[in-house]
Amino acid sequence: MFDVLRKSLSTGVVTTPYPNLPPQVSRQARGKPEIDWSNWKDARPAAAVCPTGAIACSEQGRTRTVRFDLGFCIFCGLCADADPAIRMTNACELASRNRKHLIDSATYDLDVDGRQQRILEWRAGFKPETPEESGQALRAGIDRVLGRSLHIREVDAGSCNGCEIEIVGLNSPIYDLERFGVHFVASPRHADMLLVTGPVTRNMELALRKTYDAMPAPRLVVAVGACGCSGGIFGQNYATCGGVDQVIPVDVYIPGCPPNPHALSHGILLAVGRLPEKRGAGAQH
């Protein structure tokens, strides 16, 4: 008994100061790839090495449209190895309330060799939530969380268990999500939020729907990881549905493979900032 106490006291406080301070992510960490859209000469090599189809090209005559979908990206960095216009950053606070916001795309004029000459149009997906906006939402979210506890039910709808490893970390003394009043519960009937991982397998589809239906309104759904956001590397196939929003409505998407605990905290707190908006909608259910 005294040994246990002594060990705890000698260890001291280990909890991260996030979100009051920026996430503690190492310089070497691979997060969101950053693309130099206006100087991009040829997207084809990057698209060829991208294992998930996050970078995809489509050509029409002398123009090429390139799409980068963060929802698919597993942050492997192979595109950056293949293409000087892409650089890996360690950015991990990437959650978004809108699936479309995860998609950037650009259209280029091509030369005879199929190289990109000039950018014709650029449609930024990721930017709409300016840092201030998302910061505000975050602050509001945190206030709300502090003012009211949040109960989360986690559902693995077909993940590889990578996301679960990081979600479990939220309960560790390092990330300790409970300090915001956020608590993981055993039953959907006690939950305000469903945290869903995996590309949603055919075998889990019904279980996921039932879990969602068992929740009281208002309810939030957060799709976690590349698979949860889009189906990820598995995509849509005979055994998978291709992302959580193919089955139930999603409020927040957290990209990553897997998203680290900071990224998860960010996404969860972002989702909570939306609760009032959702209340009205919830009443209609």
Add this chain to the structure above:
Amino acid sequence: MNLLPSLQTVLDDLTQRFGPQMQPAHSPRPNELYLRAPVVLASALCSILYRKYQARLAGVFGEDARAEHNAFFVYYLYALDSAHGFVCVRVPVAPEKPELPSLTNAVPAVNWQEREVQDMFGLKLVGHPNPRRCALHDDWPEVYPLRKDFDLRTKLPPFHGERHKFRKVEGEGVFQVPVGPVHAGIIEPGHFLFSVAGEPVLYLQLRMFYVHKGTEKLFENLPIPHCVRLAESISGDSSFAHATAFCHAVERASEVEAPPRARALRTICLELERIYNHIADIGAICTDVAFVTAHMHAMRLKEHVLRANEQLTGNRLLRGMAALGGVRFDFDEERIRCLRTLLEFLEPEFNSLAELIRSHSGTRDRLETTGLLKPGVARDLGVVGVAGRASGFDHDLRRDFPHAFYDQVTFTVPVFTEGDVQRRMVVRREEVLQSISIIRQVLDKFPPGPIKTELERVPSDRVALGYVEGWRGEIFHWVHTAAENRLARCKIKDPSLQNWPALSEAILGNIIPDFPVVNKSFNLSYSGTDR
């Protein structure tokens, strides 16, 4: 290529017995012997290899070769631990008579694997004691996903109807308690049906494959370099081990070898994976017997390892590190310093945690004699890895089939015969200390040089077995390459598939409240099983 003398002996013996009926095929690597035999010989071959040579039937899997050979092939992969070699027997099954004699009665360890072949290829098992569906749930339409004429993107109607008809267990005072597929904790989905009489469990039925993602089929649909990333998502906690086993298989098929420095880096990463998982499991076992403080310390230590992983490889789960022909990132001075600092921190911290647990008599009371898996049962079921070693099976691919850099380091393999939760935890504890020592030895001998052998194009129509001792147990990837840098077939064998049925044995006579800790002590991967 010269076969290992030990395998040559086996080959000579089998040739003498079966004569021309059984054909040795080209065996390009000394420890991998390929044989071709008619399906009628499958069981005779099995009984000789299994009984006389104490071979383990480590894998049974199918392949649709109707287009090239007008047959389905079924492969039986035997691991001959004492001979340090593998024997892979290929038998053809005629499409006109898609039937396969079952070996499960002789080798209970292949029960699920045979049924998976039946489900995925539509080869009917003859003589199987329980030939019901396994890999596909009961409501699935009549499809055979691993047949070549089945398209990966086929859209099946959504699930409805019956998932699985569990067996009825009846008797006075007998209750059935269903659990899952969505569990109370943050774990993967699976359905358990307990039959209890009072408190003790009489019978446990498992329904897995809830997270079947068509992974093996997907391997056949991606270029080989992309498959490395897919392999990282077979089982998240074994990302590096699975990806490395896959790379190992492709390298062997291409007859290239990863350079020494790459093998050293692979060993380091495999051990880091082992360390963080073992620490997490030790903590989780403690929490399941209400010793939460130990769990919190374990999570703290695990986080240190994950952060080091990130500094070393860019990803907390070591993703992105594996590469065909070697590894993707070298460890520079700064990284080596980071790794040494981690070990220096970890060793005393871990020892202190282990001591905390050891001196906690309440924990020991709950763990000893709980969840017993007797050595005989473990051997019949072919239980491997941590669970195998806790039940008397003295086996470790790192020692018996040295891969990566394991032939250059010394370590001991902890083995116990008691087979309870306590021993499964102690195996982990000992292994963490061994892993720390292994990494130190690798760093002391760190060979210079390149970290990758170029492997631009993989030759077509080659077969090869890749293997890695992951933290949970042995991982096999068997590949058959095709043209255009693609695969005709990739068989993934996670140790969990082998070990799940053992859980049903270990829980017998225990009470349901002890199930979480017994389950945790195995900590099997659902995703690795279901794929």
